Amino acid sequence: MTKIFATAKLRHISGTPEKNGAADRVLSKEDFQAAHAEITAWEGHAPTPLVALNALASSIGVARIDYKHEGPRFGLGSFKALGGAYAAMRVLGRELSRRLETEVALSDIRAGDYAKDCAQITLVSATDGNHGRSLAWGCKRFGAPCRIYIHSEVSEGRAQAMRELGADVIRIDGDYDESVALARSEAEENGWFVVSDTSWEGYSEPPRDVMAGYGVMTREACEALDQAPTHVFLQGGVGGLAASVAAALRQYWGGQSPRVVVVEPELAACLFESAHQGQPTSVKISEETIMAGLSCGEPSEMAWEILREETSDFLTIPDTIVAPAVRLLARPMGADPAIEAGESAVAGLAALIAACQSTQLSASLGLDKTSRVLLIGSEGVTDPAIFAEIMEAEDA
Incomplete structure (x- = not known):
């Protein structure tokens, strides 16, 4: 185990979870079920692996680590x-039903029955890479034009992956939040439809659909486990992933639902600051984190409704422990399987390892030899050039 985890400086703040039904109110069981029924009918659907990292768990002093590896998901990484x-499909369904004055079934959109009509509806979004790739893939399947806005630090490899799926990619000079603002303004000017994973006042249906879609992943993980985890470490970003997983876990496990720990880059800690302020709070990003998918300065208000009730702990981690965590997965301990993961996938893993090196932080998080920890490996290798560069480096 590299010493860098032991010397890493993590910030911790306790949440103030007071259950008031947000896990069922914001994302209902019906939302999750509808998404599951549709997505599992898509060509190429297959559950992704839940991998036990037994040697690593033993090394850091917890009972179990289960890592949900999302790299194989639909070949999109x-x-x-x-x-x-899924959110794109729902937007198309609502708009086609309005235009045609008849209820349009998602199954008919999936079958291509409305491809000509979909071709008249342009969908747009801002992205750090993975959300835009999913949107482009969906638009290609359903026959809708797609415009993706990316900021200056999004890698060219990720931009090209979206172009290859037929998206028109627009790169701006600013950061992620500025790309979100431009996508919104140009959509309003041109009558396009924003498919975002973050919500704001007056805009909630697509982000809810996005989070409902993520529920497929959480349901797979729960069904593969024989008992509830004691902890789940979840990446931050705008909060959509963390909120969706927290809500789905609460609905599945009820009172046995695991302790939720939200992990963010110290360079983009809008959820940590929201917890500190007690309300959704934006932060200025002055330097980009290596965890490109988590470089978000403005939280999703809808996601925050869930997270403020479900999250027990908020952590920030330095970029210095990200590449070592990627390498640790790819070159595992003992008989643990090798996993090729992207930078944003290992936030929870890096935080868990570092926290277990500190007696004080372990105690604050309730981590001990009985802990069973669920991690969401949110991406595989979505940029081979970046992964190769990480793997070529050496741990201190």
């Missing part, structure tokens, strides 16, 4: 395949 494409 990340859990985002479940959200963006």
Whole structure:
């Protein structure tokens, strides 16, 4: 185990979870069920692996680590395949039903019956890479034009992956939040439809659909486990992943639902700051994190409704422990299987390892030799060039 985890500086703040039904109110069981029924009918659907990291668990002093590896998801490399494409389909269904003045079934959109009509509806979004790739993939399947807005630090490899799926990719000079603003303004000007994974006042249906789609992943994990985890470490970003998983776990396990720990880059900690302020709070991103998918300065208000009730702990981690965590998965301990993961996938893993090196932080998080920890490996290798660069480096 590299010493860098032991010296890493993590920030911790306790949440103030007070259950008031958000896990059922914001994302209902019906929302999750509808998404599951549709997505599992898509060509190419298959559950992704839940991998036990027994040697690593023993090494850091917990009973069990289960890692949900989303790299194989629909050949797109990340859990985002479940959200963006499904939300796109729902947007198309609502708009086609309005235009044609008849209820349009998602199954008919899936079958291509409305491809000509879909071709008249342009869908847009901002992305750090994975959400846009999912949206582009969905639009290609359903026959809708797609425009994706990316910021200056999104890798060219990720941009090209979206172009290859037929998207028109627009790169701006600013950061992620500025790309979100431009996508919104140009959509309003041109009559396009935003398919975002973050919500704001007056905009909630597509983000809810995105989070409902993610529920497929959580349901797979729960059904593969024989008992509830004691902890789940979840990536931050705008909060959509964390909120969806927290809500689905609560609905599945009830009072046995695991302790929720939200992990963010110290360079983009909008949820940590929201917990500190007690309300959704944006932060200015002055430097981009290596965890490209988590470089978000403005939280989703809808996601925050769930997270403020379900999250027990908020952590920030430095970028210095991200690449070592990627390498640790790819070159595992003992008989643990090798996993090729992207930078954003290992946030929870890196935080868990570092926390277990600190007696004080372990105690604060309730981590001990009986802990069973669920991790969401949110992406595989979505940019081979970045992964190769990480793997070529050496741990200190």
